[in-house]
Amino acid sequence: MTISTRKTVLSGLAMFGTVAMLAACAQAPATTDDTNSAAASDFLPCMVSDAGGFDDKSFNQLGFEGLSEAADALSVKPITVESTSETDYQSNVQNLVVQGCSLIVTVGFNLAAATVESALANPEVNFAIIDNDADLNFDGKVDAPNIKPIIFDTAPAAFMAGYAAAGYSKTGVVGTYGGMQFPTVTIFMDGFADGVAYYNEQNGTDVKSLGWDVASQTGSFTGGFAAGVESLANAQGLIDQNADVLLPVGGPIFLSAIEAIKSSGKDIAMVGVDADLYETDATNKSLFLTSILKGIKVSVSDVVTGAGEDSFDATPYVGTLDNDGVGIASFHDFESKVPSTLSDELDAIKAGIIDGSITVESPSSPKQ
Incomplete structure (x- = not known):
């Protein structure tokens, strides 16, 4: 499968400003023989x-x-x-x-x-x-x-997570939203949406992916990377459209998605980003289907x-997937809840991406 390369315009640079909190420094003594x-x-x-x-x-x-x-x-x-x-x-x-x-x-x-x-x-x-x-x-x-x-x-790892989300979903609807429309955010959303599309192609299904349109490079964003009402509203909007897997991309914004999930009383899973949130946020570990990992x-x-x-x-x-710089976490508590063939299918997809038989591309992918 080849997904066409798309182009996007990168906009927005950081503003300059003032104020710093600085810590003291101590150094170890040098040795003469090393x-x-x-x-x-x-x-x-x-x-x-x-x-x-x-x-x-x-x-x-x-x-x-x-x-x-x-x-x-x-x-x-x-x-x-x-x-x-x-x-x-x-x-x-x-x-x-x-x-x-x-x-x-x-x-x-x-x-x-x-x-x-x-x-x-x-x-x-x-x-x-x-x-x-x-x-x-x-x-x-x-x-x-x-x-x-x-x-x-991260697009290939997110692709695998999108495939997994589609394979797990009971409602046939999954969704994503981001903090700000930066390449490091949209690359997750590209891969996730394309992974859902690949699942549909391979399985003859029609799982819907909400929150991000790959072709037009438009979607839902909170405008920042902090948990708060904007993230809560985005998560709630996806839940209201019957999504039962959410991918919030943007650091702590996932905390508001957790709040929305718990308030809904529905059986909704989450896909984490960067870290394995099952491990870094153990209090909420029962919600994490998997996480898209970066070897930061x-x-x-x-x-x-x-x-x-x-x-x-x-x-x-x-x-990359090839050097284990990116990947996806295990299903942890969801191992018994996902289809029995899903892990093997993901292994095959990973191998296909690495050997080039499956091409996953995002306009936000880094130059290599």
């Missing part, structure tokens, strides 16, 4: 979150865990700064530069403009950005030689460790 330890002793890794903070049970949290893991291995103490709004991005990044950070990891597409500006102004500092290719000029090149993009081709923790840990060992490489990291 080159890597000596390099690490002078190494100061830092991170700026997007709105949502480091306990969002999603991409900010995974990035923080990867940073912490690498810092522990290198015996250094990182500086981490949380952004509460888009006006914090530029000042947060700049204040980390002032504090002498060796590597600054920025979390999320929203920080692209601040990251590029700071990298160009401070060529002696290395940067990494999660979920963005640092190509604000749209010329296919990273805008500064000291930025390493950490990006993920592992990739950030590897990038930080490499930089700490004086081997920073600005070549983009692209997570």
Whole structure:
């Protein structure tokens, strides 16, 4: 199956602003007999979150865990700064530069403009950005030689999750909505909707996918990445249309979807994004059919460790199904509720995507 490539227009850059909350830093002593330890002793890794903070049970949290893991291995103490709004991005990044950070990891597409500006102004500092290719000029090149993009081709994993959602649905209706219309959001929605379409094609069914139109690249969004009334309204709108599987894409917005599901009293499942929400939000684990996974923790840990060992490489990291940079979680508590053949079908789909017999494409897929 080949799904045609579609084009979309990327719009909106982060606003610059002020205000930062800064933490103190301590470094481990250098040893004379270990080159890597000596390099690490002078190494100061830092991170700026997007709105949502480091306990969002999603991409900010995974990035923080990867940073912490690498810092522990290198015996250094990182500086981490949380952004509460888009006006914090530029000042947060700049204040980390002032504090002498060796590597600054920025979390999320929203920080692209601040990251590029700071990298160009401070060529002696290395940067990494999660979920963005640092190509604000749209010329296919990273805008500064000291930025390493950490990006993920999540469309194939979302495709598998869409297939699974269609296979599980009892009402024949599933739905999705996003935080903001960014490529890192819509790539999930593209894959999910196409996976539902593939399920219908393969099984002669007519499961409806609501909330996102792949052809026109239009759909439902909350306008931000925080839980609240907008997310609740989007989730409720899908529930009112009889959807029994929901895919909210955008960090903590899934928390409002959970609220809507519980209020409805209906048997509705959820598909998580970025992390395995069954594990990161154990209180609500009974709701999660599966999750679309990004290897954010592992990739950030590897990038930080490499930089700490004086081997920073600005070549983009692209997570794929083939390198296990993306995937889907197990069905956990839903194992007995999904069709018995579904897992085998998903294994075959994964193999087909990897060997090229099934082509999954999104206009938001990273360049490789």
